[in-house]
Amino acid sequence: MISDADFDEFCVRRxxxxxxxxxxxxxxxxxxxxxxxxxxPPFGISDGSIIDDIITRADEFSVxxxxxxxxxxxYRQREQExxxxxxxxxxxx
Numbered sequence: 769m770i771s772d773a774d775f776d777e778f779c780v781r782r783x784x785x786x787x788x789x790x791x792x793x794x795x796x797x798x799x800x801x802x803x804x805x806x807x808x809p810p811f812g813i814s815d816g817s818i819i820d821d822i823i824t825r826a827d828e829f830s831v832x833x834x835x836x837x838x839x840x841x842x843y844r845q846r847e848q849e850x851x852x853x854x855x856x857x858x859x860x861x
Contacts, residue, residue: 769833782826
């Protein structure tokens with residue numbers, strides 16, 4: 769889940785990073801880009817996997833959300849990579 773306030777920034781970062789990779793590929797600098805992005809020499813990885821990694825890294829905004837199948841409560845993760853959740857109880861009908 770990404771808040772409305774953060775979604776635009778997420779899209780800007782994601783698009784800029786994918787554009788930079790595609791320019792590097794077009795200009796014959798794919799291996800150089802891989803070394804810079806991953807912090808190690810080039811290795812066997814597809815362009816699709818690289819783009820997936822770019823999108824994953826650009827996402828500093830989303831948090832987990834889950835619904836309890838027994839009680840219907842919604843749990844929203846407070847911050848990425850934490851195990852702290854806020855609980856929301858459905859309003860009675």
